[in-house]
Amino acid sequence: MLRFPRLGGNKWLDPHIPLIVFAGQNPCSSWLIASDMKITLLYFGRPREQLATSGETAELPADVTTLAGLLAWLRTRGDNWASALADDRVRCAVNQELSNLSAVIRDGDEIAIFSPISGG
Amino acid sequence: MSISIQEADFDLAAELDTLRRQSKETGALVSFTGLVRDFSDGEEVESIYLEHYPGMCEKALEKIITEAQQRWSLLGVRVIHRIGQLQPGEQIVLVATASQHRADAFAACEFIIDHLKTSAPFWKREQTTHGTHWLDTRESDQQRMQRWFPEGENQ
Numbered sequence: 001m002l003r004f005p006r007l008g009g010n011k012w013l014d015p016h017i018p019l020i021v022f023a024g025q026n027p028c029s030s031w032l033i034a035s036d037m038k039i040t041l042l043y044f045g046r047p048r049e050q051l052a053t054s055g056e057t058a059e060l061p062a063d064v065t066t067l068a069g070l071l072a073w074l075r076t077r078g079d080n081w082a083s084a085l086a087d088d089r090v091r092c093a094v095n096q097e098l099s100n101l102s103a104v105i106r107d108g109d110e111i112a113i114f115s116p117i118s119g120g
Numbered sequence: 121m122s123i124s125i126q127e128a129d130f131d132l133a134a135e136l137d138t139l140r141r142q143s144k145e146t147g148a149l150v151s152f153t154g155l156v157r158d159f160s161d162g163e164e165v166e167s168i169y170l171e172h173y174p175g176m177c178e179k180a181l182e183k184i185i186t187e188a189q190q191r192w193s194l195l196g197v198r199v200i201h202r203i204g205q206l207q208p209g210e211q212i213v214l215v216a217t218a219s220q221h222r223a224d225a226f227a228a229c230e231f232i233i234d235h236l237k238t239s240a241p242f243w244k245r246e247q248t249t250h251g252t253h254w255l256d257t258r259e260s261d262q263q264r265m266q267r268w269f270p271e272g273e274n275q
Contacts, residue, residue: 001239015275042136042173044172044173044241044243045171045243045245045254046243048171049254061201064161089127091184093173093222093241094174096173096175096176096179096180097176098239112173112176112241112242114145114173114243115236115243115254115256116256116257117237117239117240117243117257118242118244118255118256118257118258119170119172119201119236119240119242119243119253120154120201120210120213120233120236120237120240120242120246120261
């Protein structure tokens, strides 16, 4: 996966700028923001429908360590993501356990993002 | 304990019969069946669509039933939850409990359905005459669930 270096704050570099490198193959990898964390993301209910995806694998930037951070990072993908993943609209599970947004993410985790549960 | 998540309908009488035959000690059988209503918040419901999180759903239901077995003396528990497209009047969910005396079966059945509503990962999308929308957890369901956990007790 391609990773994009970041210039301060939350502003992402334009991905079209040819500054792209692969982490792990670059001697300056500490300078990159990509971590070694790879997670499985699953979407259910309203966000699955709104985002038109049921899942993906993602490599996380180094500063994404909690569910709250993960959601904030995913929201930078665009307006549709920001609205589908608004704080009051989603719930999360880490490795199939309901979790609150302060939960810490670890390499290999299965993280599900969904609308409030409404079975029965 | 027996859990099924399935598209197919279920036969309430046959399920209760199976549960009844599990133990000769059984003196009480209680069941709850949830149905698709044809009205929701004043809108006519044409159908509902139910999806679930495979794996987590089974785990969550096992955890709920295990907790019920710790709280009450139960001889058997059967849970069936349907998924997919359902029409008004159709059965959605079955919770059935067996015990020696009725108090345990009554309480456990109510506990399991209250808990399922708020912590088993199922999602309902209603198709009404005005379009489709995903339902949120009802406040009244949250409150019913909370009754089982006296203040300060962790869920």
